[in-house]
Every structure is written in C-alpha cells, then in structure tokens.
Amino acid sequence: EVELNIKASDFNFNYGFQSNDVFIEQMHALMHIYTTLPLSEKYETNFTVFHRPPQFSKRESGKLLIVIAASIAIAFAYPITYWILTYAQTLQYNLLSQEYAEIHNIKITREATIKNKEADKEKALALLNKEKDEYTDKKNTLIKIHDVKANYPMKAKLLSTLTKDLNEYEVRLEALSYNEKESIKELTLNLVSENDKKITKLVEHLTKAHQGVFRFSLHEISYEEESKKYFGKLKVELL
The missing domain is CATH 1.20.5 (Single alpha-helices involved in coiled-coils or other helix-helix interfaces)
Structure with missing residues (x-):
C-alpha cells in the first residue's frame, strides 16, 4: 500500500493458533500452514516476470x-x-x-x-x-x-x-741272479753236474728241508755233449 499507493486490506487473518496474546508474524503462520499441505498440492510460486x-x-x-x-x-x-x-x-x-x-x-x-x-x-x-x-x-x-x-x-x-747242500750233492753253481717283481722275490741258480740225478736229488732235498720258507722249481735239465755235463736252472721263490 505504501510502495504502490494502492489501498489494501489489513493482512491479518486468524489461523487458529493459540498465541496467548503473543504476536505471531504472518509469514511465520503462512510457512507453518504450507508445511501442513500434502505434497501434491504444493507448487512453486514465482511472482516475478524474470524467470530463474x-x-x-x-x-x-x-x-x-x-x-x-x-x-x-x-x-x-x-x-x-x-x-x-x-x-x-x-x-x-x-x-x-x-x-x-x-x-x-x-x-x-x-x-x-x-x-x-x-x-x-x-x-x-x-x-x-x-x-x-x-x-x-x-x-x-x-x-x-x-x-x-x-x-x-x-x-x-x-x-x-745252498752252498752246503750243493757241495753235499756235488753240484756246482755256474751263475746266480736275483729278481724282484712286485711282491715276488726270486733267485735263479744255474746248476752244473756230471750226473742229472744229483741235480734232481738236490732239488728234492731242498724242497723237503725248506718247505714253507722257499718254493723250488726246476724247469729243465739239459746235457752238453762237448763238456759231458748236465745243466739245470733252479728257481727259488722266497715265501
């Protein structure tokens, strides 16, 4: 009314609020009533011509x-x-x-x-x-x-x-050699006699007398016509 210079009625309505003589702002009353409206009846109000x-x-x-x-x-x-x-x-x-x-x-x-x-x-x-x-x-x-x-x-x-036995059986020693191979120790005696039996008996005697100490082996007895003597090669292995 003041701004537009238009006469208007008082904006004073009785909404039924119990105020106990306490002043209630009209806008407050309207807002309270708006909250009681169902959602389907609510709408956005825009009084300006300039839309948002x-x-x-x-x-x-x-x-x-x-x-x-x-x-x-x-x-x-x-x-x-x-x-x-x-x-x-x-x-x-x-x-x-x-x-x-x-x-x-x-x-x-x-x-x-x-x-x-x-x-x-x-x-x-x-x-x-x-x-x-x-x-x-x-x-x-x-x-x-x-x-x-x-x-x-x-x-x-x-x-x-051996020298004693050779003399006893009348057998001479022509040559003597010693050979040692690994653990075998061996003497080789080249015997000479006028009778081959003397050489044989000598070997038999030595075999019996020195059994377990020496091993005797007579490989051969040969006869030489020129000297008329017998030659034998006796090998003595030390046990």
Missing part, C-alpha cells in the same frame, strides 16, 4: 563448457597416464639399477674371493704334491734300507745254506 534461468548443465552454454571440459580431460588423460606410467617405469628402473649395482659389487667381490681361494688351493695342492713326492722318496729310501738290512742277510744265509 535453468540449471547450468541444461543451458546451451553449460553443455558447451561441459563438452569442452570433457574433451580437455580426455585429451590430457592419455599423456597424463603415459607420464604416470613412464614415471613408474623410471622409478622401477632406478630401483633395479641400484639393486643391480649392489648385486654386481657382491658378485665381483665373491669372484675375487673365489679366485683367491682357488689360488690358495693351487698352492696347497702344489705343496701337498711336493710333500707326497718327498714322502714317496723317503718311503722308497726306507724300503731300500729295510731290504738292505733284512733281505741281504737273508740272502747271504740262503746262499750259505
């Missing part, structure tokens, strides 16, 4: 901006994804390079250690072979010394015994 513009997404300009934004997002999606993957690969490559460098250093260190150990092994083997050779030489020397101490007196005793 539609939502941004429903405007043509809004649709254009949305399309532009989506295009930009799609356009940058591939390079951004590629950059992220490239960065991840670069990071992984750097980590693997560091790990490779560490493992490579460990490998080089272990190879050097192995080479040093192999060199020490070769030195130890060379020293061992040298010690083995020295041991073998000393062993052979001791064996020879033992043979000299043990076998030579035994041979001398054997020859002394």
